[in-house]
Amino acid sequence: MTMLNFSGLPNNTPCLSYWQRTTRAFPLLYANRHNSVPATSKYVVIGSGLSGALTTFELLEGGVKGEDIIILEAREAASGASSRNAGHVRPDAFRGFTAYSKVHGEDQALKIIANERLVLQKVDEFVNQHSVPCDFNLTTTFDVCMTPEFAEYEAASLEAYRQAGGDVSHVKYHQAHEAQQRTKVKGAVSAYEWPAGSIHPAKLAQFLLQEVVSKGVQLFTFCPVTEMKRNASGAELWDIHTPRGIVAAEKVIHCTNAHAALLLPMLRPYITPNRAQAHSLIPTPEFAAGNVLPSTFSLRYSLHHFYSLIQRRGDGTLILGVSRSNPTLSEEAIAGRLSTDDSKYNKEIANDALRSFRDIFPNYRPDTAMHGEGLDHAWTGIIAMTTDSVPFVGAIESLPGQYVCAGFNGHGMARIFTSAPGIAKIVLGKEWTETGLPECFQMSEKRLARLAGESVPSVW
Numbered sequence: 001m002t003m004l005n006f007s008g009l010p011n012n013t014p015c016l017s018y019w020q021r022t023t024r025a026f027p028l029l030y031a032n033r034h035n036s037v038p039a040t041s042k043y044v045v046i047g048s049g050l051s052g053a054l055t056t057f058e059l060l061e062g063g064v065k066g067e068d069i070i071i072l073e074a075r076e077a078a079s080g081a082s083s084r085n086a087g088h089v090r091p092d093a094f095r096g097f098t099a100y101s102k103v104h105g106e107d108q109a110l111k112i113i114a115n116e117r118l119v120l121q122k123v124d125e126f127v128n129q130h131s132v133p134c135d136f137n138l139t140t141t142f143d144v145c146m147t148p149e150f151a152e153y154e155a156a157s158l159e160a161y162r163q164a165g166g167d168v169s170h171v172k173y174h175q176a177h178e179a180q181q182r183t184k185v186k187g188a189v190s191a192y193e194w195p196a197g198s199i200h201p202a203k204l205a206q207f208l209l210q211e212v213v214s215k216g217v218q219l220f221t222f223c224p225v226t227e228m229k230r231n232a233s234g235a236e237l238w239d240i241h242t243p244r245g246i247v248a249a250e251k252v253i254h255c256t257n258a259h260a261a262l263l264l265p266m267l268r269p270y271i272t273p274n275r276a277q278a279h280s281l282i283p284t285p286e287f288a289a290g291n292v293l294p295s296t297f298s299l300r301y302s303l304h305h306f307y308s309l310i311q312r313r314g315d316g317t318l319i320l321g322v323s324r325s326n327p328t329l330s331e332e333a334i335a336g337r338l339s340t341d342d343s344k345y346n347k348e349i350a351n352d353a354l355r356s357f358r359d360i361f362p363n364y365r366p367d368t369a370m371h372g373e374g375l376d377h378a379w380t381g382i383i384a385m386t387t388d389s390v391p392f393v394g395a396i397e398s399l400p401g402q403y404v405c406a407g408f409n410g411h412g413m414a415r416i417f418t419s420a421p422g423i424a425k426i427v428l429g430k431e432w433t434e435t436g437l438p439e440c441f442q443m444s445e446k447r448l449a450r451l452a453g454e455s456v457p458s459v460w
Contacts, residue, residue: 017083
């Protein structure tokens with residue numbers, strides 16, 4: 001029986017994802033693994049994934065000296081959800097508008113979706129400006145409706161978003177026959193297409209870490225933060241306890257996503273870790289050479305039952321992700337998603353993913369596959385679901401000098417590239433309005449009080 005440990009440290013024996021297996025030569029993977037932490041630091045960033053690495057990068061861009069920042073990571077560098085996702089940079093074009101509106105109101109719902117579209121632009125600009133070798137592919141994505149019921153839901157969401165003033169000029173609609181031709185999905189009821197991208201997320205996170213370390217930032221891996229206390233001197237400092245010493249810091253930024261509640265117990269009711277699973281497949285001839293899929297996919301039977309799919313440009317590897325809720329799975333498999341154990345994968349979920357892939361793409365013939373084709377690897381990662389479906393970003397009012405950027409709802413690649421620059425601005429003394437983020441993302445006592453008294457629907 002799996003023990004649930006929603007506020008604990010990351011599991012110390014994680015499996016490796018496809019992305020991690022292909023970046024084992026990263027020189028900072030075990031940075032300062034055995035070294036003691038310094039006694040003091042002006043800034044401490046907890047977490048070395050995309051959120052922590054980009055926040056650090058933005059602090060440097062804002063004028064902070066590299067030697068004034070340390071990054072503390074519980075495991076190897078960028079070992080969490082940033083290096084375990086399904087490889088999408090996929091903004092929501094309109095689908096979440098209805099659910100967001102119910103929770104946050106139409107104005108905020110419009111801002112949430114507009115912000116995700118901006119993230120795609122920001123990732124594209126950053127990768128090109130810095131020549132980041134992260135296999136970024138700017139393309140389009142399909143929301144493929146696999147049932148009439150979900151096709152109706154999508155159509156209603158699109159119309160509601162349009163009526164509220166949302167921009168849908170970049171969204172293309174494909175009816176049944178056209179949808180099947182465009183997507184190669186014979187069972188498609190309809191499909192929507194809009195700009196999106198795919199990426200090697202570990203390479204992006206590792207590039208950011210390499211950049212900040214080259215400017216004087218110290219990264220400590222296998223150095224989890226176990227406790228934080230006010231410094232006994234009476235100074236405005238926080239004592240950060242680790243297995244390799246205590247560091248006194250002026251400012252602390254929590255970029256720990258699903259594990260944020262370990263050090264921030266006020267978030268415990270509102271951030272729920274969930275175990276997600278993905279799979280890499282070596283293509284058979286039906287998906288090789290000229291048959292490589294040019295776009296990414298979300299193949300949806302319902303709002304919470306879907307599969308994600310990308311195909312990498314370089315080697316043709318297919319990355320198949322599975323939603324957290326699937327009515328075809330056993331109760332045990334569904335309940336397993338609440339575990340924080342990312343040391344292994346669930347075989348039932350893997351079998352379901354492969355079976356569903358064959359159903360969706362009948363041309364895929366694993367029965368005639370050569371040795372080396374088909375399922376290559378399966379892995380899990382822990383994502384953070386918040387009760388109102390948006391991240392927590394901002395200063396922590398009850399803990400002066402502490403900040404948070406966490407809770408990305410399995411949707412971090414569509415949010416981090418505005419959220420991390422936003423939290424860096426707040427740390428540097430800017431006002432919330434200068435972040436450009438939706439107001440509903442802001443961490444505040446008012447938001448926590450509202451969540452304590454409400455039951456809100458999940459978008460994802």
